[in-house]
Amino acid sequence: MLKGYGEILFYLVLVVGFSLFALGLSHIIGRKTYSKEKLMPYECGVDPIGTARIRVSVKFYLIAMLFIVFDIESVFLYSFATVFKELGMLGLIEIVIFIVILVVGLVYAWGKGALEWE
Amino acid sequence: MTVNTILPEIVLTIAALVILLVDVWVKKKEILGYIALLGTAATLIVALQSLTDRGYSFSGMIVNDEYGLFFQLLFLAATFVVIFMSMHYFRENTQMLGEYYSLLLFAVLGMMFMVKAADLVMVFMGIETLSLAVYVLSGCLRDDRRSGEAALKYILLGAFATAFLLFGISLIFGVTGSTNLAAIANAVAAKNILGEPLLLLGMGLMLIGFGFKVSLVPFHMWTPDVYEGAPVPVTAFMAVGVKAAALAVFLRVFLMALPGLNDNWRPLLIVLSVLTMTVGNLIAISQENIKRMLAYSSIAHAGYLMIGMVAGGDSGVPSMLYYLVVYTFMNLGAFAVVMALGQKGEDNLEINDYSGIGSRYPILGFVMTVFMLSLAGIPPLSGFMGKFYLFSSAVKEGYVGLAVVGVVNSLISAYYYLRVTVMMYMRPSEKDIAPAPMRWSLVLALVITTFLTFQIGLFPSFYLELAKNSIFFLK
Numbered sequence: 001m002l003k004g005y006g007e008i009l010f011y012l013v014l015v016v017g018f019s020l021f022a023l024g025l026s027h028i029i030g031r032k033t034y035s036k037e038k039l040m041p042y043e044c045g046v047d048p049i050g051t052a053r054i055r056v057s058v059k060f061y062l063i064a065m066l067f068i069v070f071d072i073e074s075v076f077l078y079s080f081a082t083v084f085k086e087l088g089m090l091g092l093i094e095i096v097i098f099i100v101i102l103v104v105g106l107v108y109a110w111g112k113g114a115l116e117w118e
Numbered sequence: 119m120t121v122n123t124i125l126p127e128i129v130l131t132i133a134a135l136v137i138l139l140v141d142v143w144v145k146k147k148e149i150l151g152y153i154a155l156l157g158t159a160a161t162l163i164v165a166l167q168s169l170t171d172r173g174y175s176f177s178g179m180i181v182n183d184e185y186g187l188f189f190q191l192l193f194l195a196a197t198f199v200v201i202f203m204s205m206h207y208f209r210e211n212t213q214m215l216g217e218y219y220s221l222l223l224f225a226v227l228g229m230m231f232m233v234k235a236a237d238l239v240m241v242f243m244g245i246e247t248l249s250l251a252v253y254v255l256s257g258c259l260r261d262d263r264r265s266g267e268a269a270l271k272y273i274l275l276g277a278f279a280t281a282f283l284l285f286g287i288s289l290i291f292g293v294t295g296s297t298n299l300a301a302i303a304n305a306v307a308a309k310n311i312l313g314e315p316l317l318l319l320g321m322g323l324m325l326i327g328f329g330f331k332v333s334l335v336p337f338h339m340w341t342p343d344v345y346e347g348a349p350v351p352v353t354a355f356m357a358v359g360v361k362a363a364a365l366a367v368f369l370r371v372f373l374m375a376l377p378g379l380n381d382n383w384r385p386l387l388i389v390l391s392v393l394t395m396t397v398g399n400l401i402a403i404s405q406e407n408i409k410r411m412l413a414y415s416s417i418a419h420a421g422y423l424m425i426g427m428v429a430g431g432d433s434g435v436p437s438m439l440y441y442l443v444v445y446t447f448m449n450l451g452a453f454a455v456v457m458a459l460g461q462k463g464e465d466n467l468e469i470n471d472y473s474g475i476g477s478r479y480p481i482l483g484f485v486m487t488v489f490m491l492s493l494a495g496i497p498p499l500s501g502f503m504g505k506f507y508l509f510s511s512a513v514k515e516g517y518v519g520l521a522v523v524g525v526v527n528s529l530i531s532a533y534y535y536l537r538v539t540v541m542m543y544m545r546p547s548e549k550d551i552a553p554a555p556m557r558w559s560l561v562l563a564l565v566i567t568t569f570l571t572f573q574i575g576l577f578p579s580f581y582l583e584l585a586k587n588s589i590f591f592l593k
Contacts, residue, residue, distance in 0.1 A: 104139060107139060108138045111143065112142060
């Protein structure tokens with residue numbers, strides 16, 4: 001019944017085991033210094049100015065969402081490209097429909113002003 | 119061509135995309151409602167011809183059968199009424215109209231794929247298409263805090279329930295080696311794994327996932343808050359559309375893929391049905407807000423509908439489908455009246471506000487009385503016939519106790535339904551309510567729902583025959 005899941009269990013044990021091993025090893029043999037500078041939040045090497053918990057403009061989320069949509073599109077296109085020949089004409093038509101739907105989304109977002117920062 | 123088998127869905131997708139594009143360029147937003155109506159009508163026409171390509175397609179992902187068509191027609195009819203209601207409701211609030219209509223159509227698209235799904239992956243895709251659209255719809259009054267609260271609650275709890283459903287699906291896939299509904303049933307029978315704990319666990323987790331969508335007690339907590347906060351047309355859509363789609367797919371998955379586990383899920387469903395009816399009805403009694411009352415009433419109705427699923431077979435399932443049709447129109451009608459009395463959409467929602475309506479607005483009062491009596495199950499309205507068939511099928515299949523609980527619950531429910539009627543006719547009006555001028559679209563929605571609430575009850579045979587013919591897949 002559960003045959004075939006043994007590999008997954010093995011992999012799970014391997015992953016957890018290796019993480020514990022790597023972290024533990026550096027914990028044991030690594031040198032520890034606790035200076036004030038080291039415990040500060042890292043901001044590109046510059047001393048931090050003020051708290052990091054500020055309100056992020058909602059526009060960033062909009063851009064991020066659009067980015068993800070078109071990122072996923074390219075993921076699909078890559079997998080499509082690898083089997084392009086086997087799928088033939090029908091596959092091409094299907095992927096074009098897929099892209100057209102996304103283009104409609106882009107036109108909508110553009111028309112609604114989602115791409116403008118102001 | 120296999121594309122023919124999803125032609126109705128393609129038409130609906132195109133309509134939704136067209137609305138998005140038109141919304142960008144057109145200033146007069148009223149046209150969007152008409153495009154949505156047109157798209158729904160076109161989908162309906164195409165769907166009526168979809169049975170010429172009966173059978174499986176897309177490598178067993180989609181099945182075209184009478185069962186799917188029955189529900190698709192029900193959804194499209196409900197969508198018409200919801201669009202009519204929306205055209206009245208959003209006449210001032212035009213900020214998000216394009217998104218509203220296209221999301222509504224995308225939600226219907228998810229529902230249409232759900233009832234056509236022959237594979238658990240497709241079931242999941244349909245449920246997500248529906249849910250994501252409805253999460254946004256319930257929050258589409260952007261300036262209303264309660265609407266935002268409803269959307270947030272719905273998406274958090276909905277995501278949680280989806281995880282249960284997916285986990286259940288993955289366990290069943292792990293045990294049977296397939297996600298195809300028919301193949302799962304075959305694997306369960308062939309491998310003789312009825313007692314397999316993982317299979318039972320998978321079934322239980324799926325039951326929780328579906329139970330959330332149908333809002334069975336104890337998975338109902340989100341229902342009143344979301345129904346109260348969402349705009350009225352969206353609430354109406356959720357109460358009939360989302361619930362019917364979830365029930366349809368619930369029924370298909372359990373009867374098609376897990377009929378062998380009958381003895382395991384039937385007792386569970388009996389307990390859930392009794393709990394859902396009783397808790398829903400008892401809490402509805404103490405509600406002062408009409409939307410919350412209707413939310414609890416919809417929970418209780420999910421319990422009644424479960425009776426049909428428990429009874430099963432040739433009488434239980436058709437009577438459940440029949441009751442779903444009845445429930446759809448009487449509930450839509452009740453929400454349409456709520457909307458007619460809400461001035462800017464979300465006013466006059468307390469039940470006390472309904473005092474004196476019967477004498478001041480006799481037609482609205484009469485129509486509301488019809489819906490309330492039908493929901494309570496009083497003859498000759500369709501609610502009575504629906505409950506009659508449900509309970510008699512339970513008695514026929516030997517679940518007399520369940521039928522008795524159902525009848526007792528109908529009696530309890532009569533109290534809070536009739537309370538609205540008593541308010542309308544026997545109390546002097548406390549508040550000066552002047553409903554906003556009614557638009558033809560809302561009048562049409564009221565006429566359609568009132569007519570059907572009478573007609574389905576007085577001439578039930580046509581709908582019963584449809585329901586009986588639609589359960590081919592069980593044989």
